Amino acid sequence: xxxxxxxxxxxxxxxxxxxxxxxxxxxxxxxxxxxxxxxxxxxxxxxxxxxxxxxxxxxxxxxxxxxxxxxxxxxxxxxxxxxxxxxxxxxxxxxxxxxxxxxxxxxxxxxxxxxxxxxxxxxxxxxxxxxxxxxxxxxxxxxxxxxxxxxxxxxxxxxxxxxxxxxxxxxxxxxxxxxxxxxxxxxxxxxxxxxxxxxxxxxxxxxxxxxxxxxxxxxxxxxxxxxxxxxxxxxxxxxxxxxxxxxxxxxxxxxxxxxxxxxxxxxxxxxxxxxxxxxxxxxxxxxxxxxxxxxxxxxxxxxxxxxxxxxxxxxxxxxxxxxxxxxxxxxxxxxxxxxxxxxxxxxxxxxxxxxxxxxxxxxxxxxxxxxxxxxxxxxxxxxxxxxxxxxxxxxxxxxxx
Amino acid sequence: xxxxxxxxxxxxxxxxxxxxxxxxxxxxxxxxxxxxxxxxxxxxxxxxxxxxxxxxxxxxxxxxxxxxxxxxxxxxxxxxxxxxxxxxxxxxxxxxxxxxxxxxxxxxxxxxxxxxxxxxxxxxxxxxxxxxxxxxxxxxxxxxxxxxxxxxxxxxxxxxxxxxxxxxxxxxxxxxxxxxxxxxxxxxxxxxxxxxxxxxxxxxxxxxxxxxxxxxxxxxxxxxxxxxxxxxxxxxxxxxxxxxxxxxxxxxxxxxxxxxxxxxxxxxxxxxxxxxxxxxxxxxxxxxxxxxxxxxxxxxxxxxxxxxxxxx
Ligand SMILES: CC(C)(COP(=O)(O)OP(=O)(O)OC[C@H]1O[C@@H](n2cnc3c(N)ncnc32)[C@H](O)[C@@H]1OP(=O)(O)O)[C@@H](O)C(=O)NCCC(=O)NCCS
Numbered sequence: 001x002x003x004x005x006x007x008x009x010x011x012x013x014x015x016x017x018x019x020x021x022x023x024x025x026x027x028x029x030x031x032x033x034x035x036x037x038x039x040x041x042x043x044x045x046x047x048x049x050x051x052x053x054x055x056x057x058x059x060x061x062x063x064x065x066x067x068x069x070x071x072x073x074x075x076x077x078x079x080x081x082x083x084x085x086x087x088x089x090x091x092x093x094x095x096x097x098x099x100x101x102x103x104x105x106x107x108x109x110x111x112x113x114x115x116x117x118x119x120x121x122x123x124x125x126x127x128x129x130x131x132x133x134x135x136x137x138x139x140x141x142x143x144x145x146x147x148x149x150x151x152x153x154x155x156x157x158x159x160x161x162x163x164x165x166x167x168x169x170x171x172x173x174x175x176x177x178x179x180x181x182x183x184x185x186x187x188x189x190x191x192x193x194x195x196x197x198x199x200x201x202x203x204x205x206x207x208x209x210x211x212x213x214x215x216x217x218x219x220x221x222x223x224x225x226x227x228x229x230x231x232x233x234x235x236x237x238x239x240x241x242x243x244x245x246x247x248x249x250x251x252x253x254x255x256x257x258x259x260x261x262x263x264x265x266x267x268x269x270x271x272x273x274x275x276x277x278x279x280x281x282x283x284x285x286x287x288x289x290x291x292x293x294x295x296x297x298x299x300x301x302x303x304x305x306x307x308x309x310x311x312x313x314x315x316x317x318x319x320x321x322x323x324x325x326x327x328x329x330x331x332x333x334x335x336x337x338x339x340x341x342x343x344x345x346x347x348x349x350x351x352x353x354x355x356x357x358x359x360x361x362x363x364x365x366x367x368x369x370x371x372x373x374x375x376x377x378x379x380x381x382x383x384x385x386x387x388x389x390x391x392x393x394x395x396x397x398x399x400x401x
Numbered sequence: 402x403x404x405x406x407x408x409x410x411x412x413x414x415x416x417x418x419x420x421x422x423x424x425x426x427x428x429x430x431x432x433x434x435x436x437x438x439x440x441x442x443x444x445x446x447x448x449x450x451x452x453x454x455x456x457x458x459x460x461x462x463x464x465x466x467x468x469x470x471x472x473x474x475x476x477x478x479x480x481x482x483x484x485x486x487x488x489x490x491x492x493x494x495x496x497x498x499x500x501x502x503x504x505x506x507x508x509x510x511x512x513x514x515x516x517x518x519x520x521x522x523x524x525x526x527x528x529x530x531x532x533x534x535x536x537x538x539x540x541x542x543x544x545x546x547x548x549x550x551x552x553x554x555x556x557x558x559x560x561x562x563x564x565x566x567x568x569x570x571x572x573x574x575x576x577x578x579x580x581x582x583x584x585x586x587x588x589x590x591x592x593x594x595x596x597x598x599x600x601x602x603x604x605x606x607x608x609x610x611x612x613x614x615x616x617x618x619x620x621x622x623x624x625x626x627x628x629x630x631x632x633x634x635x636x637x638x639x640x641x642x643x644x645x646x647x648x649x650x651x652x653x654x655x656x657x658x659x660x661x662x663x664x665x666x667x668x669x670x671x672x673x674x675x676x677x678x679x680x681x682x683x684x685x686x687x688x689x690x691x692x693x694x695x696x697x698x699x700x701x702x703x704x705x706x707x708x709x710x711x712x713x
Contacts, residue, residue: 135639135646238651
């Protein structure tokens with residue numbers, strides 16, 4: 001097996017995932033194609049060397065349907081020999097795409113492969129793809145399905161995070177994201193989105209609310225209490241009889257924001273990089289995915305991190321920097337608690353609570369964030385991971401070269 | 402026919418009376434099922450017959466459902482099935498009554514059913530297979546599907562026909578909880594088409610329907626039929642069916658029928674009626690064979706026999 005290296009990582013800024021969001025008038029196809037063009041143009045890449053383009057997309061229906069990866073590759077002007085495949089591992093799709101790209105490079109199938117993803121949540125809404133998970137009783141009833149917002153509130157209830165705890169985490173996420181933007185820490189990765197005429201339509205993450213404080217968050221009503229009352233609290237308690245009543249602590253201010261965006265990460269072998277005259281930015285140490293209990297749904301990160309570290313023969317303290325997608329505040333708090341991670345090593349530049357979580361794209365985005373931060377600080381290693389629907393977790397560990 | 406009498410009047414309307422000898426109320430036994438075969442055959446082939454009215458000869462009601470004694474023996478036999486051949490035969494047997502009811506529905510002639518007093522479980526399912534239902538509106542009227550409460554599930558079309566009449570969400574309480582259908586809800590949802598003050602008036606109404614409009618095709622057999630309220634993947638299903646299902650998980654004393662009713666509904670709503678009925682039969686079979694069902698049914702019989710002794 002050859003080593004796989006990261007040569008570059010780009011992302012769009014994240015637009016508010018609503019009809020009044022700046023990217024609402026830009027198609028998902030265009031978002032994906034623009035990141036692929038940036039990868040090509042920044043690296044002077046002969047695209048014929050790219051043996052696959054793998055894009056995560058969690059709602060692959062409507063305009064995001066029919067293998068958007070291949071279509072975006074053609075629209076980006078890549079050589080027509082370059083294939084594309086759209087994949088779905090729910091919220092980790094963008095990272096899974098990078099894991100698969102790395103595996104293709106490691107196995108020798110690909111010289112270069114691009115991983116990343118796209119999601120226009122303002123144009124193709126959450127849950128637009130339907131699925132058996134929520135409504136087929138063979139899963140939903142027999143396996144006690146509850147939506148992820150309920151899972152987040154279950155995490156807080158079971159592991160003892162109060163409303164103040166999750167709100168405090170959200171305030172910190174906003175503070176860190178604002179500081180990171182002000183300090184120019186995202187400049188290397190963020191490529192502004194152009195409109196149909198080629199004019200910049202968005203160049204910053206517009207979901208952010210830097211003024212957020214505990215007081216402003218304190219006023220927000222729990223988002224998932226109604227859903228719980230409708231039946232899902234009952235399912236959760238049937239699965240966890242010892243849990244007691246669920247305290248609903250998550251709301252729009254401490255959950256990942258609904259946004260539009262795309263990401264692309266160029267991964268390749270050492271030989272391919274040398275032949276193309278490119279310098280690798282990081283080596284991929286390893287990748288992993290795992291499943292955990294699906295009703296609480298969001299405990300995967302702890303387990304996938306342990307799995308990957310064990311395989312690498314590393315311990316938690318060997319990693320300099322952790323990125324865990326901020327799906328919900330309690331997910332990160334639980335992760336930090338379970339693995340005893342120093343908060344100063346975790347999501348140091350904020351995360352999806354402040355900047356948003358464009359489902360299929362996020363994994364590629366936070367991988368780029370970790371890479372930029374390693375380079376900025378001169379640190380060695382990072383572990384990037386996300387919680388995933390139905391109880392999964394997906395991770396990648398990298399080291400600077 | 403031991404259980405059914407049939408008289409055809411001068412207009413070609415066959416009046417069919419179900420009256421199981423030696424029973425205080427009609428129940429569906431093997432013998433009744435055999436009579437249903439003969440009845441359907443006659444209905445289909447006799448050119449004199451234009452349509453039929455089905456009613457009960459018992460004062461207590463139309464029919465109380467399955468003959469539970471026989472059903473216990475059936476279930477004991479079904480539990481033994483292991484080989485593919487035995488399984489196939491047992492499932493066919495478990496679906497026998499459902500198929501007979503379907504044969505009535507598709508006989509090609511209009512079928513009106515007069516419902517009075519109790520129409521429970523398989524008895525209500527018999528009525529649902531008619532094309533037109535007249536209910537006698539008095540205090541004894543009771544339309545309900547109590548199967549889940551004794552550890553079973555409706556197995557003769559209720560999970561398929563009720564959702565096609567009133568929609569998935571509206572049907573759930575009747576199917577899962579045994580909630581009785583009130584006459585006004587039944588009328589509003591087209592589960593019952595007309596109310597009558599007494600038996601003779603019901604007969605008149607039914608006869609008039611056959612002679613005037615009498616459509617022998619169920620709505621779900623018409624091309625382009627759409628489930629009212631949306632199918633298994635409609636927005637309504639995500640909004641209501643999912644949570645309704647989740648809420649049921651909290652019930653401490655879970656009937657094994659609950660999950661299987663939900664599965665028959667969810668899967669049956671996505672396919673044509675005949676496939677839906679086959680799916681229902683398979684889940685009915687699974688329910689009946691489950692160890693949990695055995696415990697529930699045994700408990701039900703134990704309760705019933707002590708009650709019968711007490712009242713004897
Ligand atoms: C939690 C969730 C349902 C909230 O949705 P929403 O109500 O549309 O969210 P909004 O952004 O409109 O926020 C709700 C309210 O909080 C306010 N708010 C949000 N963030 C705030 C902040 N940091 N400070 C102050 N107020 C804030 C908004 O202004 C809004 O108030 P309004 O209703 O008065 O306008 C949604 O964010 C969500 O589902 N997130 C998770 C996404 C997801 O499931 N991803 C996949 C799995 S991780």
